[in-house]
Structures are given as C-alpha cells and as structure tokens.
Amino acid sequence: MRSLALAALCLTSLVQAQTPPASSAPYRDKQIPREAGFRVFIVPDMEGMASAVDSREIIAGNEGERFKDLTSPDYWDRFRLLLTQEVNATIRGARLAGARSFVVNEGHGGNLFANVLPWELDSSAILVRGFPKPLVMVTGIDSSFGTVMFTGAHANAGSPGVLAHNFAFDSFTVNGKVLNEVGINALIAGELGVSVSLVSGDDVLIAETQRMLPNGFVAIVTKRAVGRNAAITYSPVKVRRMLQTGAAEAVRRERRGDFKPFTLERPYRIEFTLRHSYPDSLIRGVATLPEFKLEKTGDRAYRYVTDSARQMGWLLDAIEELVIR
Amino acid sequence: MSRLILVAVLILPLPLRAQARPAADTMPRDTTPPAAYFGVTEYQLARQKLELDMQRGGFSVYIIADMEGLAGAVRNATEMRPVSRGGSPQHERFRQELTDEINSVIAGARTAGATQFIVNEGHGGTLFRNVLVDQLDPEAILIRGYPKPIVMSTGMNPMVDAMMIVGAHANAGSLGIISHNFAFDYFAINEKVLNEAGIAAFIGGEMGVPMALASGDDVLVAETREMLGPLETVTVKTAFSRSAAAVMPPATVHRQLRQAAARAVRRVKAGELRPLSMEKPYRVRFCLRKSFSEDTWVTETVGRIKGIDLDARRGCFGYTSESAEAVGNLLNEIEWTVLKP
Numbered sequence: 001m002r003s004l005a006l007a008a009l010c011l012t013s014l015v016q017a018q019t020p021p022a023s024s025a026p027y028r029d030k031q032i033p034r035e036a037g038f039r040v041f042i043v044p045d046m047e048g049m050a051s052a053v054d055s056r057e058i059i060a061g062n063e064g065e066r067f068k069d070l071t072s073p074d075y076w077d078r079f080r081l082l083l084t085q086e087v088n089a090t091i092r093g094a095r096l097a098g099a100r101s102f103v104v105n106e107g108h109g110g111n112l113f114a115n116v117l118p119w120e121l122d123s124s125a126i127l128v129r130g131f132p133k134p135l136v137m138v139t140g141i142d143s144s145f146g147t148v149m150f151t152g153a154h155a156n157a158g159s160p161g162v163l164a165h166n167f168a169f170d171s172f173t174v175n176g177k178v179l180n181e182v183g184i185n186a187l188i189a190g191e192l193g194v195s196v197s198l199v200s201g202d203d204v205l206i207a208e209t210q211r212m213l214p215n216g217f218v219a220i221v222t223k224r225a226v227g228r229n230a231a232i233t234y235s236p237v238k239v240r241r242m243l244q245t246g247a248a249e250a251v252r253r254e255r256r257g258d259f260k261p262f263t264l265e266r267p268y269r270i271e272f273t274l275r276h277s278y279p280d281s282l283i284r285g286v287a288t289l290p291e292f293k294l295e296k297t298g299d300r301a302y303r304y305v306t307d308s309a310r311q312m313g314w315l316l317d318a319i320e321e322l323v324i325r
Numbered sequence: 326m327s328r329l330i331l332v333a334v335l336i337l338p339l340p341l342r343a344q345a346r347p348a349a350d351t352m353p354r355d356t357t358p359p360a361a362y363f364g365v366t367e368y369q370l371a372r373q374k375l376e377l378d379m380q381r382g383g384f385s386v387y388i389i390a391d392m393e394g395l396a397g398a399v400r401n402a403t404e405m406r407p408v409s410r411g412g413s414p415q416h417e418r419f420r421q422e423l424t425d426e427i428n429s430v431i432a433g434a435r436t437a438g439a440t441q442f443i444v445n446e447g448h449g450g451t452l453f454r455n456v457l458v459d460q461l462d463p464e465a466i467l468i469r470g471y472p473k474p475i476v477m478s479t480g481m482n483p484m485v486d487a488m489m490i491v492g493a494h495a496n497a498g499s500l501g502i503i504s505h506n507f508a509f510d511y512f513a514i515n516e517k518v519l520n521e522a523g524i525a526a527f528i529g530g531e532m533g534v535p536m537a538l539a540s541g542d543d544v545l546v547a548e549t550r551e552m553l554g555p556l557e558t559v560t561v562k563t564a565f566s567r568s569a570a571a572v573m574p575p576a577t578v579h580r581q582l583r584q585a586a587a588r589a590v591r592r593v594k595a596g597e598l599r600p601l602s603m604e605k606p607y608r609v610r611f612c613l614r615k616s617f618s619e620d621t622w623v624t625e626t627v628g629r630i631k632g633i634d635l636d637a638r639r640g641c642f643g644y645t646s647e648s649a650e651a652v653g654n655l656l657n658e659i660e661w662t663v664l665k666p
Contacts, residue, residue: 024566026500032563032571062403062413113569118397119418123576130399130569139565
C-alpha cells in the first residue's frame, strides 16, 4: 500500500488518476509550432489500416471499463508498429514530392489516442497524441497546412465496412448531407482552406467517401471488406508501397491546385443520433452540455446549428470526453 | 483556557484516529535529536558523502531527472509508472527516453568544458530508479532509490557549479502536461510562487548554484523563465490538455538538449546565469492539495511540524526559516506525512 502511496510523491494524486480527464477547452487557441516548407497534416486511424479486422488488434484495454477485455498482444506488439510504418510510408512519399513539414495527429482512440510509436515515427514529424484534445482528430490544424491526408480510415456507422463506425453516433448529417469521420474532419479543414488529397481504408470507406467528397483525392484501398470483422487484405508491405506512391502523387497534385477544400453552406445544420448501443449513463451529459445548446429532436437525436466548423469540432470533443471513460 | 488547549494541541501528540495510518514506519529515519531543524541530520549525511566524490576544480553539473516533461510523454497513469505500481509497460520506453535525454545533456555540457556529472533521480515512477543504469553515461554519478533526503536535491552542495532539470512539469494549477507540485496546490516563498524546478533552484541558490537549464512542455518553460529569469530551456512539447500534446521528435529534442546544455555551461562560466537568491528570513507559504487538506489527520500532523504556523484557511500553512536546507527538509517531512497512508 505504501508503494502505491509513494507514487503520489511526484505524480498527480491517485484520486486524480480515476476521475475524468480535465477538459481540453482551455487549450483551444493553442497552436502547433510553425515550420517552413509545404506542410502536410496526416490523420492516421487504425480500423482501415492494412490487415486490421478485429477490435483486439486496435484497442489497448485501458480506454475505459468497457474496453478492458478488448485487447491482445497483437495491438501492443504488432499493429502499433505497423501503424507507425504506414504513417512513415506516407511521409516518405509526401517528402519525395517536396513536402517538408509533417504533423501527425492521432486519429484513433486506442490507448487514448497514443497508438503511433514516437521513437519509430519519422524523425521530422510533430506528433499530436493523448486525450482529450480540443479538435479531437484535427487538433492543431491551421491555414498554414498545404493538405490533409486521412490514412487507415473506416466506413460510416451502419455501412458494411470493417469495424465501421462514426465517433459516438449512429448517424451524423450536416445540412442533410451524410458525413463519415473523414467528412466531418474534412469540413473543419476545409473551412481553413485545407483540402483532402489522400484517403486510405477499405473499399467501402473509399466508395462512400468519394461520393461525399468528390474532389478527386488519391484513394488507396487497403483491403476489401467481407463483413464487419473480415476482409481480403493486402500485405502491409504492399500497402506501404501504395501509400508512399499515393502520397507523392497527392502532394504533386495538391501543389498544382487539383483539390478543392470541402465546404458546405453556412450556417451548418448539424443533426446527429447518439449510438443506441450506449447505456444511458454514458450519454446522460450530452443533453445538458453547458456550452452547446442542443435541440432534442427525438430519442437520442439532437440538432445543433453553428456558423463554425471549429465549433462543431469542439462539440465533438465535448461528447468524446463524456463517452470515452 | 483555550490558549492552553491550543498549546497542548501543538505540543502533545494527538491520539491516532480511527481511519489513521499504520504505526510502523519502516523508512530509515535518523533518531538522534534534530540539531536545529527537522531531518537536517540525514540531509547533511547525504551531502557529506557526495562531497567526498566532488571534484575540486573542474566544472560540476547536477542534473535532476524527472519524467512528466520528457519528449513524447502525455499520460500519467500509463507512462509514468511501471506495471508493478499500477502503471503499464509503456513506462519502460520512457525510462529509456529519460536516460537518452540525460545523456544528451551530459554530452552537451561536456563539449563546453563540464568535467563532472551528478544525476539525481527526481521521479517516483519505478521508485526513483528510473534511469537505465547500464545506458547512462559511464562518468555520471547516479543518486537513486527511496527514501532519500530532500528527494529532488539529494546531496546538493556548494561545490556544484550548475544545476539542470530534465523532464520537468508545470506547476499545480497550470495548464501543462501532468502539472503538479509535490503535495501542494500552492507554494510560495516571500510571495514568489515556485514550481518544483523553482524549489530546487531555491535550494541550490542559497549555496550559490544557478539553475541553468530546464526542459519540459511549453507551459513549464514559460513559467520557469518567469520565475528564474532567462535560463536555458528546451520546449519538448506543446500541451493541448493535461494529457495531450503536440510532441516534438525525440531526436530533435536530444539535439536541442545537447546544444542548450553546452550554452548553459558557457553562460554560467561567463557569470551570466545567477543563483536564485531570496531575502531571509524565508517566509514559506503553502497549501496542501485538496485531497490532502480535507484529511484532518494530515493537516494536524503537518501542523505539528516544528516551526509550522497554522493558517486561518484550512490546509494552508506558514513556515519561516533562515535556511533553504531547512525548507527542503520541511518538504521532505510533508511528503512523508501525506504519503504515510
């Protein structure tokens, strides 16, 4: 018992370790240090990465009570490294086409947004990791970035893709338009003038995202879904090769001005339904979030109108802070 | 009558409460009567022993090793302590990072003419045994283990030429990664607010030793520069919450640490970096963290430490002293009080 108590000596108290994380709201205006050269913002997720088909390959088990038994050595010893190598391949390709500054923002909640191995990551990249962060997957993005790339993305909630989902939602639309996670983040980026140049994931994700964001982004199919937890997969070596080539093409075309940023008309009429699989206790706080005036439109369904996609991002983080525990 | 009771409360040991602490204290404690202040005997002993190894002449650097401010680190529960103490295997990789950052500081200091390197473990983690001993620069003397007197400044002595702190974290209440300050919500001397780096600088300062380098997140760097002046600093990450940050590449951080350590040594040699000097008597004011201050056993026990005056506000205390070392020992005593549970 004393040894546990000694842990408090230079650490936050044990009581703090068990309470929910302090909010990221006070950090909303923080900026990532500026760097010269063409900047690429990379958002790696895991469900759509090469080979992954099972939760236990992409979950650490420490993300909350309900994740306790969802991990395996495959996550710790294999898929984290594979993920990092995918990101490195993407960076290599972008660098070959002239990109010089790289920010990688953890886009997957495993290990509480700490999946990429910092010491195996390309040594030029700034890595945004941890939870909570103000804009979740696109924290730190600003107009200095030349492009945004989404790797390892997954299909929308309800789609027949591998491990398909959409944050805490069963459905999410803006101005009546169905958006998946890539779409939501693309909207935040698009408001800053940053366009999507590359997306990788399974065939279902690619098809639905091409319909959502028809700007001609470079599409990399990493596997063909054969069910929620099964796929015809390509070797990670092959996928990395495709990512490297694809990222180089993406940067070349971006610098030629080929890709338009994703925008929608303001004000944004955001309508979402929280996952029915969530217990009431988990989502109780959503209806009464002090900062966001949500209009209840049905069982677990809400509407939120805003002029700012950034504000939408902050709402997403507020919901994430409620459900990830 | 009430005054008698007050005196009695202050002097006589109170009976243990029902929810009180284990009586047996197996930590090695000196049992000879304290000279002038609490615990000073143990600290003097440690210091005398280190002084046997101090070089006469040459340039000695005393490096405090903490972990929350390491490159890449963002989360307390999983990265800052080992599995055996409720943490996770990720901690092991950060022990390597700690060792690499210290080695970078040593390498840089060496290029500017430093000839002796003392590293003092300053982080609980693997119980003040975080540095990988087989990977640390072979010339370094490493002070490790627990308990040791004035934990983060064990053995500090006037023969040290410069102090440096690596892996430091922002103050309690600051918006930095895993920000905290020992067991306090607030700590100030003569109304000057100090974080842990500042407290170490204060202890070294009285001995004429400047704190020459601090590394950690952007919040730590900003507040420490404000506290201590333009010392050398390395910003290893930008905080986006208390447990998320934009982290710089470790390789870049190592290079920056080498360069900053070299600059720090040069600036100390040139007389540019001054020790933190404060007016005596030192009027210390601190408030225990809420979880501790709500525990009446803790507040009463702390209140009984020789020299402490109780504040009207519960959980806050005053302490006046002519000696920085005594303040360090006070911290020691408080740590052992709050950690006894």
